[in-house]
Amino acid sequence: MNPGQESRGNPGQESRGAAIDLKSISKAYGSFKALDGVSLHIKAGEFMTLLGPSGSGKTTTLNVVAGFTEASSGALEVGGKSVVGVPAHKRNIGVVFQHYALFPHMTVSRNVAYPLALRGVAGAERERRVGQALDMVKMADFGHRFPSELSGGQQQRVALARAIVFDPPLLLMDEPLGALDKKLREWLQLEIKRIHRELGTTFVYVTHDQEEALVLSDRIAVFNRGRIEQIGTGRELYDEPATLFVGKFIGDSTVLRGAAATSGGETAIDIAGQKVATVKRLANGGRPVMLLRPEKLALARRGVGGDGRNRLTGRIGEAIYLGSGSKYEVDLADGSKAIVRSTLEADSFAIGDEVDVLFAGADVKLLADDDKADLTLT
Amino acid sequence: MEMKPLTRVVLGLVCLLVAIWLVAPTLVVVPMSFNENKSLAFPPQGFSWQWYQNFVTNPDWSNSFLNSLKVASIVAVLATVLGTLAAFGLDRMKARPANLLRMLMLTPMVVPGVVLAIGIYAVYLDTRLVGTLLGFVLAHTILALPFVLIAVSANLEVFDRRLETAAASLGANALTTFRTVTLPLIAPGLLSGLLFAFATSFDEIVVSLFITNPYLKTLPVQIFASITRDADPTVAAVGTILLFATTILIGSGMLLLGRERKGRQ
Ligand SMILES: Nc1ncnc2c1ncn2[C@@H]1O[C@H](COP(=O)(O)OP(=O)(O)O)[C@@H](O)[C@H]1O
Ligand SMILES: [Mg+2]
Numbered sequence: 001m002n003p004g005q006e007s008r009g010n011p012g013q014e015s016r017g018a019a020i021d022l023k024s025i026s027k028a029y030g031s032f033k034a035l036d037g038v039s040l041h042i043k044a045g046e047f048m049t050l051l052g053p054s055g056s057g058k059t060t061t062l063n064v065v066a067g068f069t070e071a072s073s074g075a076l077e078v079g080g081k082s083v084v085g086v087p088a089h090k091r092n093i094g095v096v097f098q099h100y101a102l103f104p105h106m107t108v109s110r111n112v113a114y115p116l117a118l119r120g121v122a123g124a125e126r127e128r129r130v131g132q133a134l135d136m137v138k139m140a141d142f143g144h145r146f147p148s149e150l151s152g153g154q155q156q157r158v159a160l161a162r163a164i165v166f167d168p169p170l171l172l173m174d175e176p177l178g179a180l181d182k183k184l185r186e187w188l189q190l191e192i193k194r195i196h197r198e199l200g201t202t203f204v205y206v207t208h209d210q211e212e213a214l215v216l217s218d219r220i221a222v223f224n225r226g227r228i229e230q231i232g233t234g235r236e237l238y239d240e241p242a243t244l245f246v247g248k249f250i251g252d253s254t255v256l257r258g259a260a261a262t263s264g265g266e267t268a269i270d271i272a273g274q275k276v277a278t279v280k281r282l283a284n285g286g287r288p289v290m291l292l293r294p295e296k297l298a299l300a301r302r303g304v305g306g307d308g309r310n311r312l313t314g315r316i317g318e319a320i321y322l323g324s325g326s327k328y329e330v331d332l333a334d335g336s337k338a339i340v341r342s343t344l345e346a347d348s349f350a351i352g353d354e355v356d357v358l359f360a361g362a363d364v365k366l367l368a369d370d371d372k373a374d375l376t377l378t
Numbered sequence: 379m380e381m382k383p384l385t386r387v388v389l390g391l392v393c394l395l396v397a398i399w400l401v402a403p404t405l406v407v408v409p410m411s412f413n414e415n416k417s418l419a420f421p422p423q424g425f426s427w428q429w430y431q432n433f434v435t436n437p438d439w440s441n442s443f444l445n446s447l448k449v450a451s452i453v454a455v456l457a458t459v460l461g462t463l464a465a466f467g468l469d470r471m472k473a474r475p476a477n478l479l480r481m482l483m484l485t486p487m488v489v490p491g492v493v494l495a496i497g498i499y500a501v502y503l504d505t506r507l508v509g510t511l512l513g514f515v516l517a518h519t520i521l522a523l524p525f526v527l528i529a530v531s532a533n534l535e536v537f538d539r540r541l542e543t544a545a546a547s548l549g550a551n552a553l554t555t556f557r558t559v560t561l562p563l564i565a566p567g568l569l570s571g572l573l574f575a576f577a578t579s580f581d582e583i584v585v586s587l588f589i590t591n592p593y594l595k596t597l598p599v600q601i602f603a604s605i606t607r608d609a610d611p612t613v614a615a616v617g618t619i620l621l622f623a624t625t626i627l628i629g630s631g632m633l634l635l636g637r638e639r640k641g642r643q
Contacts, residue, residue, distance in 0.1 A: 068543055088546040101544035105562045114558075115548040162548065 017045035017202035018079030018169035020065065025074035027060050027226075034060045035071070036226040042204060044079075044169075047196050049205045051213040051249070052223030058206040061223070062172050065204065067091045079169055094163035094171040098178045100155040102147040108134070108158050109143035115166040133165035134158075136195060153184045160192075164199060171199075174206045189215050210250050214238075222246050238293070244367045247291040252327075254297065254338040256290040256312075257369065267366065272334030276310045278364045289369045294341035296363040299328060301347075302354045309358045314338060316353045330357055404621060411614035418609040429615035439612060442600035446580055449511065449596060453518040454576035460519070461526025461571055462564075468527075469534045480527070487524045491584035494520070499588040509591030517589060518579035525578055526571035533567025566635070573631070 020042040027035040035057045042048045050058040063069035064076065067088030076083055083091055102111050112130045121129065134140045137157035147155055156176055163171060173192075177185040193216055196203050207213055213220045214234040222229045222237065222245070230242040234250070241247035248255065258271040269276045269290060276290065302313065317337065318329035326348060330338040338357050342348075349355060381389075406420060414424025433439045464483060468476045486494060498517050499508070507513035537560065545555040561568075583598040590599045597616065604610050 066547055068546070087551075088543075089549050089551050092549070093547065095544070095547035097540065097544060099538075099540060101538075101540050103541060103545075103559055114545075114550075118549040118554065166549070 016167070016169060016200045019044040019077075020079075020170065020202065020204070021075070021077040022061070022065070023075040023077075025061070025064055025071045025076065027057075027064065027069065028072045033226050035064070038074070038226070038228055040221055040228060040231065042202060045200050045202055047193075047203045047205065047216060047218045049207060049213040049217035049220045050223055051207060051210060051220050053249070054208055056223040057226040058208075058223050059174055060226075062095075062174050062204065062206055065170075066093055066095050066172055092166070092168050094166070094168035096156070096159050096163050096171070096173040096176045098175040100147070100152070100159045102155055102159055102162070104147050106146075107143065108139065108145050108147070108150070111147070111158060112143075112162045112165050115162065119166060129165055130161075133161040136164070136198070137161045137191070153180055153188060156180070156188070157191075160195070164195070164201075168201065170202045170204070172204050172206075175208070176205075177212070178207075185212070186215075192216065214250075220250075222249060224249075241291065241365065241367065244289050244291065244369065247365065247367060252294045252339045252341075254292040254294070254336070254340075256292070256332075256334070256336055257288075258290075258334070260288050266361075271312060271332070274312055274333065276312070276364070277361045278366060279361045288366045291365040291367055292338070292359055292363060294327065294339045296359055297338060297340040298358045299330070299340055299342060299347070299349060300356045300358055302356055304356070305358070309360050310364075312338070312357045314355055314357055316349050316351050316355060319349060319351055330355060332357070407614050407617040407621065410611060411618045413611045413614070416608075416610065418611060418614070422611075429611045430619075432610075432612045433615050433619070436612070438595075438600060438604075439616070442595045442597045443616075445511075445514075445594060446597040449514045449518060450576045450579040452511075452515050453522050453579035454572050456515065457519050457522035457526050457575040458568060458572045461523050461575070462530050462568060464523070465527050465530035465534055468531065480531075483527055484524045486520050495585040495588040498585055502589055508589050509594045511594065513589050514586065514594070514596065517585050518582055519575075521582060521585065522575035522578040525574035526568075529571035529574060530564060530567045533564040537563055569631075573627075 020040075022038055022040045025035055025038045026033060038057070038061055040048075040061075050061060052058050060069060064071045065078070067083065067086060067090075071084075078091065078093070102108075103114065106114070109130055112133055113126055116126045116129060130143070131140060134143060137160050139154060139157050139161060142150065142154065142158070147158070150158065160176070176192075177188055180188065189212060192203075192205075205213075205216060217234060219231060219233055220237055221231045224245050230237060230246045232240075237246055237250045241250065244255070247253050256269070256271055256276070258269040258276070260267050260269050262268075267278050267288070269278065269288065278290070298309075312332050314330040314332040316328055317331040320327045322341075325341060325343045325346075328340045328342065328349060330340060332338055340357060410418060410420060410422050411429055412425050412427070413419075413422035413429070414426045415422075433443075468480050471479075498520075502508045502513055502517075507516070541559050541563070542555050545559045550558065581598055582596075583602060586596050586599050587602065590596065595603070601613055601616060605613055
């Protein structure tokens, strides 16, 4: 095994990917910091997604790794070697762009053969590898076409073939499915997942779509304003968000604010006169924020049931039938909105119904308030 | 909107008239070149090839034609190389200084030819460039450069620079990227720049009249001299040859372009 290449969790399969280490990478444009101390370790063969709203620094990070942009400060290692100062064309990293970037004057085959030709691969070997790469993206029958004769999804598959045909140990993708419609996107997500499994190389994927991130990734790094807020598996980010921003960006959530009072080891929070008990102590005082996931909330008719759970009064503002269940928006007494997901078996409610929202103190996440998280998410 | 039959006929007639008006002067030249008499009167009388023969055998004509061909060819290559480099530089510069520089380089198009001619003549007298190949090439390149600059700039404007980034990610250095990606995609601009440069030099007359001497004449200078001296139908023969040459050149160029475009769609 080469230095810097680690075996993936997958037993029996040696990883062909490179590990990547970003150490306090910063990038300034004038006085504006597009990246502000980004540190991230990506394991060999891992599928890492950079997730965040538009303008949060995802593309800049990718460009620094690819060598298209020079970082203002920080260290960067790919496969255990520093690549600072190495020009893009010498990094041997595959890149897939949102805008495909296929060469319009070359056929599909010649596009895919391009990186091989540059590496001196010729003749039958070149043909074989082009065929293999096109097979992998299921575009083998389109070799003689020009990019302008293909749909967006087909073009992106060719671009993917071109980026993997030279066996790079690392593949970067910047919102590759951003320009495609939803159905196609979902199908290609599964294709990308399959290709990652088959290649075993390291994938770094950029998206602003949290669902896409959850579908694809081994781990997700959540970006906000040029910094990483949290790194973890989708599950970790959903269940244990480290910041309010992460909690709000991943999945639906109900956010409540109120004055905290800690007594006897527990913190209770006053929401418009109604006390909410939590099982956590608030460590640093301040104004805490409570974050609740929709499936941890239940609805009951006003004053009915509850068995000791927290109870907030409200009125159904919106009821959405989802097939597998229903989603409700409840207008709470303090003016905030609760989002509740219920199964088919649960009672159903209509808009305007007076209800109580029930939840256990153990399901409440207490987080520090930061107004930054209130920026509109895209 | 559907057109009424009458409107269609009237419109067709008007178009035909305009077309005739545009090409008539050109077509008058063709019969005149076969005139039996040494006269430029229209309509011509009789039929003969003698003016074509004169063009080939009379060294005044054949030499000036070869001179023009030589000068225009060198100018086309030189102006295309320089103009393309300039277009690239301007494309990749900050907008403000680039616009200023671009205007500067386009001035030969707007400055009256006579003004340029006098300036060039004055400089050439001192540097002994009058009547030399180098003199013609330098002067014509100044005039041809703006055409190349405009044609290549127009192509660069629509060229997607992100393709260069993609090429780099695939392992191509700057030179390879230029050769394999950028150049093929801006080739149409380059080619039309080349043609314009050639044409500009080939039929340049104002500056040429100033910097010519009996030892080095270009074809336009010879035509001008001939027509001011006597009514020699060789002029018409030259015109006819040029007419067919350019028609074939432009026609085949358009055919080639059309085929390529069809292949890509
Ligand atoms: N060349 C540049 N000059 C100035 N600002 C830039 C440049 N490139 C990116 N930025 C800024 O850096 C920030 C991060 O951009 P980017 O990494 O593209 O975000 P994302 O990909 O997450 O949407 C944005 O605010 C953007 O405007
Ligand atoms: Mg981006």
